Amino acid sequence: MDIKFTDDLLVGVDSIDTQHKELIGIINNLLNAINRGDGKDEVEKVVAFLKRYVETHFSMEETLMKRIKYPTDKYLEHERQHTDFWEKYNELINQYKKDPRSPLLVTTIKNVLVGWFTNHVNKTDKAIGAFVRKK
Template identity: 45%
Template sequence: MAIKWTEDLSTGIETIDEQHKELFKRVNDLMEACTKGKGKQEVEKVIGFLGDYVVMHFGEEEKIMKAESYPGYDGHKNQHEIFIKKFEEFKGKLEQTGPTVDLVVKMNGFLVDWLINHIKKTDRALGDYLKK
């Protein structure tokens, strides 16, 4: 199931929104690689990039939050840390078993749910704070 960027996901912070759009594209690339049986190497390549990109994106958000003395910084950062830990678990399983149907379904569900919920709630709250 592909995920689609919609304007209700916009934080109003151009750099963050552009990074979110790229994350959506990469998650969709991962899902496509998995569902089309493109092989373990292709899936590992996409997930490797996605992992690096997420860390860079989270770093950007955290830098902005610190610079703007965002009061929700600790909770937001904690959500990032939880995501990275879970993502690393999926990455490790992928390396062990390859892109099994069960793993792909769980990983895709997690990525889609987390991104949508995190952006709609946590990132939008940051965007609202920065607009004030």
């Protein structure tokens, strides 16, 4: 049931693509940990790791956009989507904390995270790749 990273998700900027692959791996670890019924401590370790990784990843992208002089409106829209991610993420974590054994949780986390990721990569991160290639 693992999520697969497929080539159609490639942005064309190595630093971004490498981290995206890694992110999918961490999301898989989280889903598997919850699915297996791992203890709260175990799951929270993966949650904390995912949080740190996403923070690092978002700031890497934001630094890159500044470095390549990405248009301000696009930069701000991109940053806004990153902020939206944290809202969705916190909501999911709260749901987990309230009801760690909820049978719907894994599907919900999977749908929300994968939905956000696919949409963001295809529409927003790929625009960075296109901008870099155009330069």
